[in-house]
Amino acid sequence: MISVYRILKVSILSVILTFSLLINGVYAADAPDPTIDDIIELSKRYPDSAFLLLKKLHHESVLKQDNRTTGICLQQMGEICYAQGHLAQSLDYYHQAHKLFTQLKDKGLLANNFNDVGTVYYQNLDKVTSRKQYDQAMRLYSDIKDRAGLGETYGNIGHLYEKEQRYDSAFYYQQRALKEYSHIDHKRGMAKIYENLGSIFEDLERYDSARYYFDKSLILYKKVNNQVSSIEVINNIGDILRKTGKYKDGLLYSQQALKMSLDTKNEYQEASAYRDIAKAYNLLGIQDSAFYYLELSRKHSLNIYSDQNNRQMSFLKIIYDTDKKNDEIARLENGRKINFIIGTAVVVVIALLIVMGLLTISRQRLKLRESKAIAEKNEQLNLAQQAQLELKSKELTTHTLQVIQHNQFLESIRDKMEEMIKEEKRDQKRQLQQLVKQIGQNINQDQQWKDFTTMFEGLHQSFFDNLKNHCADLTVNDMRLIALLKMNMSSKDMAVIFGISQDSLRVARYRLRKKLNIDQGDNLSAFIQTI
Known part of the structure; x- marks a missing residue:
């Protein structure tokens, strides 16, 4: 798997170094795209130009709030x-990059940064x-x-481990x-590990x-056209041959390394x-x-040392000048921004105060009108509801009294x-018994109960719903008894309405208590009033 970080890194460095080489006049318009090894090598030759372009x-990426590009530039x-x-400055940039990569929660970028910091x-x-x-990087790469x-x-x-002369551990990790690298056929990586093992x-x-x-x-290294690393390995082979007494063969390899150094203008390898x-x-x-x-080696080493010192001094001056310039730009930009923000804020505050004042006045007027209209409407609604409830209550009471009077009359x-049946002659008894039976059947007619139920539900709309939620297996007679209890009807009147004796009514009340799971000491009527 090729890391996204590596793709971004090569892309950014390619752009930077293309500009850098154009500035230094060493890059042709029709030249092929540089490889990662070319980029690394050229960044060593033109660090000041690359650094300025990175800055x-x-x-630009900070202004765009592009944290990913900002972090990679810092790295x-x-x-x-x-x-x-410049190790201290290097660590500072790496730590800044680490904060951004942590915010992005990008494990690949974080792992690469840990590796660089470890180095x-x-x-x-x-x-x-x-x-x-390195351990932190290893865990993230594994994830x-x-x-x-x-x-x-x-x-x-x-x-x-190799530098600590712990060769068993060094060999173990190089093999891992x-x-x-072999699993993904990463030739450059495999070449480096073979070099380490050697x-x-x-x-x-x-x-x-x-x-x-x-x-x-x-x-x-030759397959991936890595000239710099190839020269190093050729030099190493020359060392091996000299150490084993093959001086002429070793000389040939050293001469080959020299030729490649001259061809690539690599003064370090030349020395x-x-x-x-x-x-x-x-x-x-x-x-x-x-x-x-x-x-010749001493001469080129001195040139390299002098050149490095000059480059380092130049680079330090660039860092100092760049930071100073950036600080000045940032100060001026901040000043302009602050003035603009203050001016804008003053205008906005004044406008907001005017708008808020107008809105407050308008809203208060609207609230007063709405409150007055709502109060009038609620008053009318309350009066209508109160009248309707009083009417329904009167109708229910009147109907109940009529039922009681009707049943009392029939009773x-x-x-x-x-009594007449007991006194009269036998031939009249049959007719009187039929009449008594008909009267008994008419004491509690279904239509009367339907009318009563309709009026009761109109007065107590949610009562029966709550009652059914509490106990679902109530019979019609149970519901009627509960309705009369809700009206605080006396036992005597309830017995008359049902056309039963008070003893029978007590039995009905007892059965109802059991269905409703009412404790022995609790009052049935009081319980029903709470529903």
């Missing part, structure tokens, strides 16, 4: 400062802190399954790195194994090749040639007829 891109500025030997701490001889940074990132981190950890075996003086891994590394050639001639006993090439007739 500009950083400023690249950290890399340039690291390459120039800075390693160069600062703080190996404990360096390892902690996102970034094999290339894991390979780089394992390689860094292995390099730490090689496994990750270096471990060289330290252990196992030169055959060292040569084996250096050869594998060189093949892969290294001169030094290795001088060693070979010295071992061969050709002292004049040894002295000649050693002098009295029935009682008289029952």
Whole structure:
């Protein structure tokens, strides 16, 4: 898997270094796009131009609130400062990038930043802190399954162990790195690990194994056209040959490294090749040639040292001038912004006060009108509801009294007829019994109960709904009894309405208490009033 961070990094650096090379007059319009190795190498040659362009891109991305680009620019500025030997400034940029990447919750960007910070701490001889940074990177890469990132981190950890001469651990982590790179056929990464393994075996003086891994590394570096790393490996092979007594073969490799250094105009590798050639001639006993090439090596090393010092001084001046310029720009921009904000704020506040004043007056008037209209409407509605309730209550009471009077009248007739039955002759009894039966059937007619129920529900709309929610298995007679209890009807009147004795009414009340699950000491009528 190719990390998104690496794609963004190459894209940003490509743009920056294209401008940088155009500025320095070394980049043709029809030249092919630079590889990552070209970019890294060219950024070393033109760090000041690259840094200025990064600063500009950083400023633009801050204005656009593009945290991702801002963070990557900070990280690249950290890399340039690291390459120039300014470790403190480098760490500062890395820490700023870390804050932005944390806000973005981008594990890939965070892991890459941890790796870079670990390298800075390693160069600062703080190996404990360096390892902690690598461990953080390793966990994040594992989470996102970034094999290339894991390979780089394992390689860094292995390099730490190698410098501590803990070769078993160094070899273990280099093998893990090689496994990750091999899984995705990452040739450049595999070449670097083979080179590291060769270096471990060289330290252990196992030169055959060292040569084996250096050869594998060189093949892969040539496949990816990495000239700089190829020169380093060729120099390493030359060292191996000299250490094993093959001075002439070693000399050939050193001369090959020199030619490639001259072709690529890499003065650092050129100085290294001169030094290795001088060693070979010295071992061969050709002292004049040894002295000649050693002098060339010393000359180029001095040039490199002087050039590096000049570049570092120039770079420090650029950082200082850039920061000073940015601070001045920021101060002026902040001043303009503050003046603009104050002016705008004053206008807006005045306008808001006027609008709020008008709205407040209008709203108060509207509230007064609405309150008055609502009060009048509520008063009318309350009067209508009160009249309607009083009317319904009167109708219900009148209807109930009529039922009671009607039933009492019929009950009295029935009682008289029952007495007549006992006294009259046998042939009249049958007719009187039928009459009594008809009167009994008419004491409590269904229509009367329907009328009563309709009026009661109109007066107490939610009563029966609440009652059914409390107890769903109530019968029609239960509902009628409850309605009369709700009206605070006396037991005597209820018995008359139902056309039953008061003893029967007590039984009905008892059964109702059980259905409603009313405790022994609680009052049935009081319970019904709460529903």
